Amino acid sequence: GTSYNIIIPPAITTNMTFEKPNNNLVRFLPFRSVAEPSFWLDHNSRKLNELRLSEDGVPLRGFFGVTTTTKIGGPGGFSTKDSFNIIPPGMRFDTSGDARRNEWIRAHGTIHSLNTIENLKRCDKNAFLNEVCLPSLLACCGVIDNDAEADGGGSGGGTDDPNVALVPITCITYCDLKTNMTVYWFAFPALSPRKGCAIAYSSTTTNNNTSIHHHHSPQTRLIDTWGTNECRTLSKCFHNFRVLQEQQYQQHTACSSKKEDEEGSTSRNNNDVWCPPFFLLLPTLKDESTGAIIRKMKCLPLNKDTYNNLSDEEKRQVIFGFVDPNTTPTTEKSSSSTTLAAVGWTLRNLVAYVSLSLGLGGSDVTFLSLRLPFLRRVDANTESSGCSDDDDDEIMNNSYLDVADEFEKKNDEGVGNSLLLDITIPLASDYNWNNDDDATSDICKYRCVGWELNKKNKPGPRSIDLRPLVSPSHLARQANDLNLRLMKWRALPNLDVQRLSQLKVVLLGAGTLGCSVARTFLGWGVRKITFVDSGRVSYSNPVRQNLFGIEDCKEGGKYKAVAAAESLVAIAGPDVQSEGVVLTIPMPGHSFGGGKDGDAETAAVKKDVDTLHKLIDESDVAFLLTDTRESRWLPTVMALATDTPLINAALGLDSWLVMRHGPSSSTLASCGQTQRLGCYFCNDIVAPENSTRDRTLDQQCTVTRPGLAPIAASMATELCVAMFHHPLGNCAPPPEAKRGGTSG
Numbered sequence: 001g002t003s004y005n006i007i008i009p010p011a012i013t014t015n016m017t018f019e020k021p022n023n024n025l026v027r028f029l030p031f032r033s034v035a036e037p038s039f040w041l042d043h044n045s046r047k048l049n050e051l052r053l054s055e056d057g058v059p060l061r062g063f064f065g066v067t068t069t070t071k072i073g074g075p076g077g078f079s080t081k082d083s084f085n086i087i088p089p090g091m092r093f094d095t096s097g098d099a100r101r102n103e104w105i106r107a108h109g110t111i112h113s114l115n116t117i118e119n120l121k122r123c124d125k126n127a128f129l130n131e132v133c134l135p136s137l138l139a140c141c142g143v144i145d146n147d148a149e150a151d152g153g154g155s156g157g158g159t160d161d162p163n164v165a166l167v168p169i170t171c172i173t174y175c176d177l178k179t180n181m182t183v184y185w186f187a188f189p190a191l192s193p194r195k196g197c198a199i200a201y202s203s204t205t206t207n208n209n210t211s212i213h214h215h216h217s218p219q220t221r222l223i224d225t226w227g228t229n230e231c232r233t234l235s236k237c238f239h240n241f242r243v244l245q246e247q248q249y250q251q252h253t254a255c256s257s258k259k260e261d262e263e264g265s266t267s268r269n270n271n272d273v274w275c276p277p278f279f280l281l282l283p284t285l286k287d288e289s290t291g292a293i294i295r296k297m298k299c300l301p302l303n304k305d306t307y308n309n310l311s312d313e314e315k316r317q318v319i320f321g322f323v324d325p326n327t328t329p330t331t332e333k334s335s336s337s338t339t340l341a342a343v344g345w346t347l348r349n350l351v352a353y354v355s356l357s358l359g360l361g362g363s364d365v366t367f368l369s370l371r372l373p374f375l376r377r378v379d380a381n382t383e384s385s386g387c388s389d390d391d392d393d394e395i396m397n398n399s400y401l402d403v404a405d406e407f408e409k410k411n412d413e414g415v416g417n418s419l420l421l422d423i424t425i426p427l428a429s430d431y432n433w434n435n436d437d438d439a440t441s442d443i444c445k446y447r448c449v450g451w452e453l454n455k456k457n458k459p460g461p462r463s464i465d466l467r468p469l470v471s472p473s474h475l476a477r478q479a480n481d482l483n484l485r486l487m488k489w490r491a492l493p494n495l496d497v498q499r500l501s502q503l504k505v506v507l508l509g510a511g512t513l514g515c516s517v518a519r520t521f522l523g524w525g526v527r528k529i530t531f532v533d534s535g536r537v538s539y540s541n542p543v544r545q546n547l548f549g550i551e552d553c554k555e556g557g558k559y560k561a562v563a564a565a566e567s568l569v570a571i572a573g574p575d576v577q578s579e580g581v582v583l584t585i586p587m588p589g590h591s592f593g594g595g596k597d598g599d600a601e602t603a604a605v606k607k608d609v610d611t612l613h614k615l616i617d618e619s620d621v622a623f624l625l626t627d628t629r630e631s632r633w634l635p636t637v638m639a640l641a642t643d644t645p646l647i648n649a650a651l652g653l654d655s656w657l658v659m660r661h662g663p664s665s666s667t668l669a670s671c672g673q674t675q676r677l678g679c680y681f682c683n684d685i686v687a688p689e690n691s692t693r694d695r696t697l698d699q700q701c702t703v704t705r706p707g708l709a710p711i712a713a714s715m716a717t718e719l720c721v722a723m724f725h726h727p728l729g730n731c732a733p734p735p736e737a738k739r740g741g742t743s744g
Helices: 037-051 115-120 125-139 146-152 222-226 227-253 260-262 265-270 304-308 312-317 347-356 393-399 470-489 495-502 513-522 558-574 597-619 630-642 708-724
Strands: 033-035 058-064 090-093 105-114 168-176 179-191 219-221 279-284 291-295 299-301 319-323 364-370 419-424 448-451 462-465 504-508 526-533 578-580 622-625 644-650 654-661 666-669 673-675
Touching: 033 037, 033 179, 037 090, 037 105, 037 179, 037 470, 058 168, 105 115, 105 125, 115 168, 115 179, 125 168, 125 179, 125 347, 125 448, 168 578, 179 347, 219 222, 222 227, 222 419, 227 279, 227 299, 319 347, 347 364, 470 495, 495 708, 504 513, 504 597, 504 630, 513 526, 513 558, 513 644, 513 708, 526 558, 558 578, 597 630, 622 630, 622 708, 630 644, 630 654, 644 708, 654 708
Parallel strands: 033 090, 105 168, 319 364, 504 526, 504 622, 526 578, 622 644
Antiparallel strands: 058 090, 058 105, 168 179, 179 448, 179 462, 219 419, 279 299, 279 319, 364 419, 644 654, 666 673
């Protein structure tokens, strides 16, 4: 197989290391890409047929759910403090398109298909990530406006919705279309603070409200702080929040007009967030003395307007929640600073949003790492978001099996494993890598990280070999059409490969010309070829007729039409629909029906005439490739009667003829004059006769230079392809006559 040596610049920025960091810093667990083989097969086809030479980004859709990660290490597979390997949660990519599945969280971005492996090697990965992803992130955070994002080529679709813009993805790839090998590198971009300003836990105790929700560590399990009942309330509250979001989405879709649906489908799909990845949480507020509920728990959509509409007291109490794709249970009843768990990668951009957009840089803020065992699909048509206070607890337990009461009984699963995080928000200036006010643009002051690590846990791309995943017949078809698809990239962008693949061609004659025409048609992607011939393969044929071999000559020889059809299938695969029809073309000057079996012979000729007429009538084009002049007469008349395009090719010793017969009822305008194309017999002054009577062997056979048949066959095929690409098709005028010569 083909291997690629990818040279990675040493300064590549990933921020995806599993090495033990400073205890006070927030440790993030990055995504890993999980691309289905069908995704790459679909992308390779798109590169070949649509993108071609373009390296511009095209929409990329990913999705992720909640995943219980696996810890590996230590004797017997048990993890230890100093030896562990956590499998990151997966960001999935497939060909499901825009089918809405709200049990997943959606990610949006672009995929860039580079034309050469050298382009992928030379690409400045950090600069690429900043150029593609910074505009949408900064626009969402309010650093730049959406107009600047559009000018900068951002991938966020011009939206300021943090549920869309804060979960970006991108990918660079090189598709080797010959070997079906694909090299790719995914990135999950996140805004990065300057060196020395990394996101860290708060060093002080957080007690930002008067509710029951006190915690005394920068990272604590939710069930240890809130208790079972409040965890169950949170599960119910978040579910109702999702139902409400789904109902609002459906109302928005129903209100869209048909015109908006057609013109704005891409934009609306970009804003289709499925399950919201972020939310604002106002916890239950109780009176400390009486325990009376002052405010019920509420989940609110994350955006600047919602936050600004909160009261000052609510702003102090609000918790910024995010659905953590990593749901690995934390078995510690109280986390210490030496065992702080890694949290989801999406928190990085959420922290940046809180700093840059909401202006909370420098303050201590509480985040909720919501860790659910699964995300249920929400059906807004059958579920109500308005649950009453008197809901039965037993119904709640059956409906929301995601609360960890006692981890010994529940295997430590459920919303109770969620984490409350006290984080000191970096200052807005901490995200500015260039303090020079004379910088060319605001975008240049910020940086992204997020390139995925490869299987060796180092910065670098991955690759996939698609050959074992594709059937041999599909590989054969793809390889056969590769040359045609590549023509459309630059040389012949208007080449109609689909039209050629659907052509029905009948070849009258399966000899030297017939074999050469058929092979040339295979190169043009024609798949439906019928041979008509009554002869058998002789030992003199294989050296001149490239569809036959010695095996076809044995035992009297196979019928040429049948052997040629079988050979085409053997060469190009079962995708070719080739048929051999053994038939003698009735010819002027050749008598029949005069012997003792005259009636049977006459019936056979009539049957041949009917069969030949049907073959020509049902074909898109017919080729006259027979040995004798008179054998071309009846097919010429039939083609004229059925308006079937007909291409005629004939050979001499050192000359050849290729011509197109005109239609019956159409006139052709050329040089301002009305004219009609003639045919092979238009200049005859006598009727065709038996050209093999009283002839020596060298006169009966087509004696010609061996190199002329491929030339004539190629010209005939090219004439046919050109005709079907002309706007007038078979009614196209002849080429203009050259001065001092014949038409070109």
